[in-house]
Amino acid sequence: MRISRWLADRWVMLVALLVLGYLSLPIVVVAGLSFNRPSSRLSYDFNEFTLDNWTHPCATSDMCDAVVRSVQIGFIATVVSTVLGTLMAFALVRHRFRGRAGINVLIFLPMATPELVMGTSLLALFVAAGVPQGFWTIVIAHVMFCVSFVVVTVKARLAGMDRRLEEAAMDLYASEWQTFRRITLPLVLPGIVAAALLAFSLSFDDFIITNFNAGTTVTFPMYVWGAAQRGIPPQVNVIGTAMFAIALLLVGASSLRGRRARRADLAVRTAPAKIRS
Amino acid sequence: MTALAHVPTPSGQSAPPPPPRRGRYGLLPYLLLVPGAAWLFIFFALPLLQLAAASLYDPSGSLSTGYALTWAFGNYPEALQAYWPQFVRSFGYSAIALVLGLLMGYPLAYAIAQKAGRWKNLLLVCVVAPMFTSFLVRTLAWKTILSDNGWLVGLLRDVHLLGPDGRLLATPIAVVLGLTYNFLPFLVLPLYASLERLDYRLLEAASDLYASSFQAFRKVTLPLSMPGLIAGTLLFFIPATGDYINAELLGTPNEYMIGNVIDSAFLVRLDYPQGAALSFLLMAAILAVVFVYLRRAGTEEVL
Numbered sequence: 001m002r003i004s005r006w007l008a009d010r011w012v013m014l015v016a017l018l019v020l021g022y023l024s025l026p027i028v029v030v031a032g033l034s035f036n037r038p039s040s041r042l043s044y045d046f047n048e049f050t051l052d053n054w055t056h057p058c059a060t061s062d063m064c065d066a067v068v069r070s071v072q073i074g075f076i077a078t079v080v081s082t083v084l085g086t087l088m089a090f091a092l093v094r095h096r097f098r099g100r101a102g103i104n105v106l107i108f109l110p111m112a113t114p115e116l117v118m119g120t121s122l123l124a125l126f127v128a129a130g131v132p133q134g135f136w137t138i139v140i141a142h143v144m145f146c147v148s149f150v151v152v153t154v155k156a157r158l159a160g161m162d163r164r165l166e167e168a169a170m171d172l173y174a175s176e177w178q179t180f181r182r183i184t185l186p187l188v189l190p191g192i193v194a195a196a197l198l199a200f201s202l203s204f205d206d207f208i209i210t211n212f213n214a215g216t217t218v219t220f221p222m223y224v225w226g227a228a229q230r231g232i233p234p235q236v237n238v239i240g241t242a243m244f245a246i247a248l249l250l251v252g253a254s255s256l257r258g259r260r261a262r263r264a265d266l267a268v269r270t271a272p273a274k275i276r277s
Numbered sequence: 278m279t280a281l282a283h284v285p286t287p288s289g290q291s292a293p294p295p296p297p298r299r300g301r302y303g304l305l306p307y308l309l310l311v312p313g314a315a316w317l318f319i320f321f322a323l324p325l326l327q328l329a330a331a332s333l334y335d336p337s338g339s340l341s342t343g344y345a346l347t348w349a350f351g352n353y354p355e356a357l358q359a360y361w362p363q364f365v366r367s368f369g370y371s372a373i374a375l376v377l378g379l380l381m382g383y384p385l386a387y388a389i390a391q392k393a394g395r396w397k398n399l400l401l402v403c404v405v406a407p408m409f410t411s412f413l414v415r416t417l418a419w420k421t422i423l424s425d426n427g428w429l430v431g432l433l434r435d436v437h438l439l440g441p442d443g444r445l446l447a448t449p450i451a452v453v454l455g456l457t458y459n460f461l462p463f464l465v466l467p468l469y470a471s472l473e474r475l476d477y478r479l480l481e482a483a484s485d486l487y488a489s490s491f492q493a494f495r496k497v498t499l500p501l502s503m504p505g506l507i508a509g510t511l512l513f514f515i516p517a518t519g520d521y522i523n524a525e526l527l528g529t530p531n532e533y534m535i536g537n538v539i540d541s542a543f544l545v546r547l548d549y550p551q552g553a554a555l556s557f558l559l560m561a562a563i564l565a566v567v568f569v570y571l572r573r574a575g576t577e578e579v580l
Binding site: 012013019020023027029033046070083085088094097103106109110112114115116120121122123124125127128140141143144148151201204205208212220221225228233234236238239240241244246247248254256261276 | 328411413520566
């Protein structure tokens with residue numbers, strides 16, 4: 001009786017923890033395999049512990065070239081899509097104009113279209129236009145699917161912002177440019193940074209659209225795809241684990257910063273009350 | 278991501294609607310929009326038109342000799358006749374994966390939103406964290422987990438859930454499991470966002486009015502989480518149906534989905550008219566499913 005009651009209270013939490021275990025299992029395996037010396041090229045099982053993969057991550061130089069290329073593509077695609085998307089978000093949140101609904105649909109559709117369709121349609125266009133595929137067609141494709149996500153992320157931040165802060169600045173004789181520089185931009189910046197990080201991770205991890213528009217250029221996901229047939233070098237798991245660790249560090253750092261900022265904010269807000277009492 | 282549209286803004290700060298700007302601002306919004314809108318138009322909308330055109334090319338042409346647009350509508354029935362099993366399989370697998378995803382994702386989102394307390398952020402990071410590692414690398418990790426001499430298969434054989442020669446890898450189970458795994462976070466996040474806004478007092482009120490916990494769930498929690506449920510379902514189902522990585526890495530040609538066929542039509546067989554027709558059919562089929570679904574579930578919260 002006791003146990004069943006306890007279970008009834010906790011089963012949601014228990015199921016949740018099991019599901020979290022299911023979600024993190026592959027990460028544990030990837031991290032584990034990064035220390036593995038495989039028994040053969042085509043073996044996926046754990047064979048023998050070694051640190052070699054971590055000390056020589058570029059032993060398979062093709063893979064490292066592919067990682068560098070993915071970072072380059074991700075960087076360019078992030079910068080371009082963040083700029084384009086942020087401008088669009090400002091226009092959509094701050095202005096009323098004709099054709100707004102149409103623009104919203106144009107932004108929404110890429111997020112609702114299967115990647116396969118976007119990839120094949122771009123390939124059809126590039127082939128029909130005689131554009132040779134490679135580095136720059138990948139960049140073009142990545143900017144295309146990142147823009148929508150940037151717009152949505154920045155829009156959410158802008159819409160949640162308190163307009164009165166800008167009005168206050170204007171009341172204090174700040175010019176429009178000063179208001180934008182000193183008030184608006186710093187307040188929107190976290191949204192823009194989040195959008196940029198999202199764009200980079202989408203670009204870095206994209207396989208389907210890249211696969212159709214890469215020609216002979218090889219990005220990291222495409223390298224992994226090709227290697228899956230020929231045998232995966234264990235260094236692939238090193239890259240996977242390292243990416244995971246870097247992202248986790250970034251999240252940790254930003255949440256620490258956020259906590260400090262919130263604490264400072266709280267101190268400022270409660271200070272007058274303390275003085276009064 | 279539609280999910281982000283549901284992220285709650287700090288309460289009490291809902292800014293008043295911006296005043297309409299006229300006069301010297303007339304041109305500004307267009308200037309801000311043009312670069313991004315042009316990019317989307319040229320590299321998203323235009324390619325779709327080109328894909329439609331390519332699907333009507335004369336099938337006897339080839340990449341080297343060139344194609345002619347002959348309005349060959351016959352490409353569609355031909356492609357469908359050749360590959361309808363893969364089509365059905367794509368929708369079947371993602372539907373099963375979606376059901377599994379809902380069974381796992383709903384309790385998870387609910388627990389994080391309502392029961393996790395100060396662990397909330399940590400658990401959310403745990404949901405998103407797998408996505409930090411490459412999609413393909415994670416899917417390959419499943420190859421290790423499900424392998425014939427791995428611990429999981431051994432365990433299932435020991436408890437006789439699998440026969441002595443039973444296997445998981447290279448079966449439909451592996452593909453569905455991979456699909457569920459890969460797209461689960463997209464389902465959980467919007468669900469979490471709408472469950473997070475659920476006022477716990479409503480559930481207390483329900484129980485004060487003698488609702489059983491199941492009744493409270495059905496009459497209060499479920500309807501209030503609808504926007505997240507709809508957004509999450511779409512974010513799960515659309516990419517899952519078009520996915521072919523799981524079928525390729527965890528399955529065999531017997532498990533191939535329509536994506537595998539389209540990939541090979543474009544990149545191996547170089548049969549563009551057929552590939553384009555299949556791609557267009559896939560989009561039409563997904564749109565049809567989404568449209569029917571939204572008609573039933575209501576659209577206003579999604580767009």
